[in-house]
Amino acid sequence: MAEGRVSIVVEHCKACGFCVEFCPTHVLELSSAFNSKGYHPPHAVHPERCSGCDLCGMYCPDFAIYATKVAPGKERDK
Amino acid sequence: MSDSLITDIVNAGVNPVDQILRTDRMPHIWCPGCCIGTTVNSFARALIDSKIDLGSLALVSGIGCTGRVAGYVKLDSFHTTHGRAIPFATGLKLANPKLNVVVYSGDGDLSAIGGNHLIHAARRNIDLKVICVNNLIYAMTGGQTAPTTPGHSITSTNPYGTFEPSFNLPHLVEAAGAVYVARWTTFHVRQLARSISEAFQKKGFSFIEVISPCPTLYQRRNKLGDGLDTMKYYKEKSKVRHGAPTGEVGLTMTGEIIVGKFVDRDRPDYQTMMRSQYCESLGEKFVEQEEMVCS
Amino acid sequence: MKADHCKADPRGVLTGTHFIDGDHACCEGALAAGARFAAGYPITPSTEVVERFASRVPTVGGTFIQMEDELAASITLQGAVWGGAKAFTVTSGPGFSLMMEHIGYAAMTETPCVFVDVQRGGPSTGLPTLPAQADMMQARWGSHGDYEIIALCPNSPQECFDLTIKAFNFAEEFRVPVMFMMDEVVGHMTEKVVIPPADQIEVFPRKHTHKSVEDYLPYGTNGGQVPEMAHAGEGYNFHVTGLTHDERGYPNMTPPVQDKLVRRLQNKIRAAADRISLFEEEQLEGADVVVVSYGITSRVAQRAIEAARKSGLRVGKLRLITAWPFPEKKIRELAAKVKSFVVPELNLGQMVREVERAAAGKARTFAVSHAGGGVHRPEDILKVIVEASRCQTA
């Protein structure tokens, strides 16, 4: 059960890979799809593992990813 | 996912950094893998965590890739001239002591063309928080040698390798009188945020050096890989040594990077000293500076 | 009195009759105008201005800081302006040269401030203790790019007081750096200076915005020429940059934005040139020759003018109080009526070029140059007046 939810502003991503590399629980991978600038933004391959620690958000030089904590129980309601 | 084009996905909440960004100016000009933006994230978290009143915060930059930070933050922000962020910030702070004044600029800006101002502001102990993004190079102008470029690096103006000794900035500013000196790399996002918060608790000249990659010019010319490779290098080769003697924290091209809080001491700041000197010498005749309401 | 003027803060006004030199009078003018911040770096023959400010300002409520160099001084004062102060710096030739980049910054960012230059002989270290008027073109063109400034030239300690106030008032009204072009003689000459009561001194207040945070455009002019200012710490979250910028203050480095901005920076001064151009005139009506001078040279020229009149020549006098914007309309009008202009100045020919340009061949122009280090001998000026009175109009 995910404690956090990661959000990605795909158009701002420049595919540096920091978020993928430094996510402690390996939630992310760069996708094979492109954004309109030709970069491969990340996507969550294991969203259930996201703790909402926002380390990805702190690393992202392009302000293209961030995470929010999910209130317990909330995620299941969706 | 397939090899398709994705343009949008549904996002939740807001990015905390957006609170201090001029989002209408995004995306920014910095290269892929450049970590100037990463330092801005730590700065934003520090402001939020330490509950600084953003209305009383002014940010001053010089010129350079890092100097562009001033244009991206939703604060009273000044993009000044090359090297002169510190004296501009000095005027701002002295005219309105209630302001929290941050100087955010590059290594070349602060330590080469602005080097004289750096040491004198530290000596005077002007109450400024200086964040120096040290990418070991003059980036904005195309990768020329800076006073911080480690020996043997290839730069556009030392195509056969640099041979000038470089500045060890923490050592320099400690000797000049800074009350708070720390160094982190852009790998140390949380530690950096904490240091910035700590600096806000200090009254006086604080200096935080952030070692940051310039993948486009420094890393590429020196075959040091891209931004991610550099971040991995920082992770591997950084050693946290709080209180390390600053004389021992000089940088090399590929060696160990000593990080941590090196100096945390107290000394009256410029305005405190000025006031007490005037009180002592002028007694009754001293008139406190009021808020500078211009008429 | 215009509605947007107000009276000087009495705390800064040393009302009374004084016997002081031009440097000290300039400092008193700055205090009377409301300057509460100065940053400086010592240089002869200007230092007395900040020395006096350093001694006076803690009794008035303000700050003086001696910076590490003129590069610093000339931008520190601008930081103070954005913090809410009226501020200035004081220097002489070598320091003025170092300040050039920041004159451009003040022009570009529309930072109201005053640069005092007590001119000495150059180039380089030149004549540290002796006069010249050789920074006149530098004051106008010294920073790179197209811009416009205002420059005033006092010729007595009394004017050092009066015109320093005017300099601050122009700076505030037009949001422009104003050059206060003294010279060593005027700076060090001691004369009677009358400082009126504060309620007789008009001061132009900062053009501070009344707009709400939402409505405020830092470089929007609402059809006018001069934008309204906000200060740091008031919640406006404005951005100031020396890059070409739009009305929001955001960098926008495109030819149309550059064109609009730089033309406005020029036009805001040019459109008001008639009002800014101050001069003193004497017997211009029916004159054959007009002597155009400024600063200390105007006082030396007076002797020559009077001698020439005694010998029957019809000589008029035009003393430039405002050097920039150059009063070209006035010169053009005169050129249509007179035979010639005589321009004595303590340089090898600076403002004389402007006179010649404005006269546009309608009247001849004679320079009376002097390399600096002293003042002209009145007979040298007289000789040229005589020559000029005999010339044939082109």
Ligand SMILES: Cc1ncc(C[n+]2csc(CCOP(=O)(O)OP(=O)(O)O)c2C)c(N)n1
């Ligand atoms: C007076 C002046 N000289 C030179 C320059 C050109 N210039 C712009 S940025 C820069 C170097 C910036 O280096 P640094 O401060 O390290 O910033 P970075 O781009 O590396 O972040 C130089 C030399 C200038 N703008 N102004």
Ligand code: SF4
């Ligand atoms: S850190 Fe940011 S820019 Fe880099 S890959 Fe992740 S989302 Fe993209």
Ligand code: SF4
């Ligand atoms: S919030 Fe933390 S756990 Fe979730 S994706 Fe980002 S780095 Fe990984």
Ligand code: SF4
């Ligand atoms: S040139 Fe270097 S410092 Fe400048 S934005 Fe690109 S990577 Fe960053």
Ligand SMILES: [Mg+2]
């Ligand atoms: Mg750099």
